[in-house]
Amino acid sequence: MTTNGVAPLLLMTPGPTRVPDRVLRAGARPMIHHRTREFSAELATVIELLKPVFGTGSAVLPVHTTGRGALEAAICNFFSAGDEIIVCCNGKFGELWASLAESYGLTAHRICTDWKKRVDVIEVGRALEAHPAARAVALTYSDTSTGVFNDVATVTRTVRMVRPDMLVMVDGVSSIGGMPFSFDTWGVDFAATASQKCLMSSPGLSFAAVSERAWSAASRAKLPRNYWDFAAIRAEIGKECPETPGTPPVDIVLQVAEALRLMHEEGLDRVFQRHAQMAERARRGAEELGLTQQCPDLGAYCSTLTAIAAPAGVAPKDLRNGMRIRGVLTAGGLGKYKDTAFRIGHMGDIRIEDVDRTLQVLAETLAELRVAR
Numbered sequence: 001m002t003t004n005g006v007a008p009l010l011l012m013t014p015g016p017t018r019v020p021d022r023v024l025r026a027g028a029r030p031m032i033h034h035r036t037r038e039f040s041a042e043l044a045t046v047i048e049l050l051k052p053v054f055g056t057g058s059a060v061l062p063v064h065t066t067g068r069g070a071l072e073a074a075i076c077n078f079f080s081a082g083d084e085i086i087v088c089c090n091g092k093f094g095e096l097w098a099s100l101a102e103s104y105g106l107t108a109h110r111i112c113t114d115w116k117k118r119v120d121v122i123e124v125g126r127a128l129e130a131h132p133a134a135r136a137v138a139l140t141y142s143d144t145s146t147g148v149f150n151d152v153a154t155v156t157r158t159v160r161m162v163r164p165d166m167l168v169m170v171d172g173v174s175s176i177g178g179m180p181f182s183f184d185t186w187g188v189d190f191a192a193t194a195s196q197k198c199l200m201s202s203p204g205l206s207f208a209a210v211s212e213r214a215w216s217a218a219s220r221a222k223l224p225r226n227y228w229d230f231a232a233i234r235a236e237i238g239k240e241c242p243e244t245p246g247t248p249p250v251d252i253v254l255q256v257a258e259a260l261r262l263m264h265e266e267g268l269d270r271v272f273q274r275h276a277q278m279a280e281r282a283r284r285g286a287e288e289l290g291l292t293q294q295c296p297d298l299g300a301y302c303s304t305l306t307a308i309a310a311p312a313g314v315a316p317k318d319l320r321n322g323m324r325i326r327g328v329l330t331a332g333g334l335g336k337y338k339d340t341a342f343r344i345g346h347m348g349d350i351r352i353e354d355v356d357r358t359l360q361v362l363a364e365t366l367a368e369l370r371v372a373r
């Protein structure tokens with residue numbers, strides 16, 4: 001129950017997602033000071049338990065910001081004004097990479113701009129030839145605007161074959177924690193996620209993995225950075241009792257530590273499997289209701305959300321409203337799909353029963369709207 005006695009909506013959104021009670025309680029204790037052993041122990045737990053989530057043996061940096069801030073920080077840390085980067089723009093968040101780069105005076109070469117298709121490695125290969133001065137390729141693992149699954153492993157391999165020195169930067173904000181990610185094995189240079197999605201905690205904290213190649217780029221990069229400085233964060237978490245530069249959102253650190261304990265208790269493989277099953281159920285359930293995917297030809301779909309086209313003559317806002325009245329909150333379409341689609345998030349603490357309830361409510365709402373027309 002919420003504080004006003006009303007049952008909370010079932011959050012079937014791609015963030016913020018439902019925060020489990022155990023996680024809520026972990027953050028709801030009397031404040032602890034961030035320069036204490038007690039806090040350091042929790043931060044150390046977060047850093048340690050995040051390593052397998054990112055698939056890295058190195059420390060993952062806590063960055064006090066939302067997902068977008070962590071991506072912006074990556075631009076500031078690794079580049080100088082005038083640098084060129086290649087950006088895979090097959091969704092709103094691929095486009096976000098390009099616009100962040102441009103706001104800092106970089107030139108972004110946009111490729112794979114068709115939102116209906118996953119990133120095409122052949123196009124990546126062509127761009128590498130066409131832009132020999134480019135220093136990085138940026139892409140999303142899952143783009144939350146379409147539900148695409150981009151094959152980061154293959155893209156990274158393609159880049160490495162041609163340009164061993166080039167950075168591969170991945171926005172994993174809506175996927176890391178819900179889908180397997182192998183930062184070290186794939187050879188990725190930067191990847192970020194945020195607390196409010198697969199990590200089932202409150203919004204406001206992000207995490208970034210950085211490769212040796214990226215640290216070396218950071219040492220040469222000239223863009224100004226202070227709050228965003230990854231090296232300063234690395235120095236603080238490298239202390240015997242890890243700390244952060246400045247005051248972190250203590251309660252969210254405590255929440256994420258508990259959320260990660262929960263994920264490891266379940267077992268990461270099981271967590272990923274649960275997400276894959278939920279995605280399968282959501283896609284099939286929508287089809288059984290006569291609905292089509294927002295982008296039916298993506299080639300590969302992520303496990304964390306399903307984007308569905310509203311049926312002809314039904315406004316997505318009416319559909320979402322009907323579902324909300326029945327207790328289930330979904331997300332609207334993004335960008336070019338704003339008026340034609342809606343999105344069901346199934347990540348973090350969400351279970352298959354929640355997907356079933358959502359499909360049930362979707363069926364009831366469709367029946368009502370079709371009858372009403």
Ligand SMILES: Cc1ncc(COP(=O)(O)O)c(C=O)c1O
Pocket residue numbers: 014015066067068069093140142143144171172173174194
């Ligand atoms: C893939 C992706 N990247 C970046 C962001 C931006 O994250 P935030 O809203 O935490 O700044 C989002 C948010 O939905 C996202 O889904």
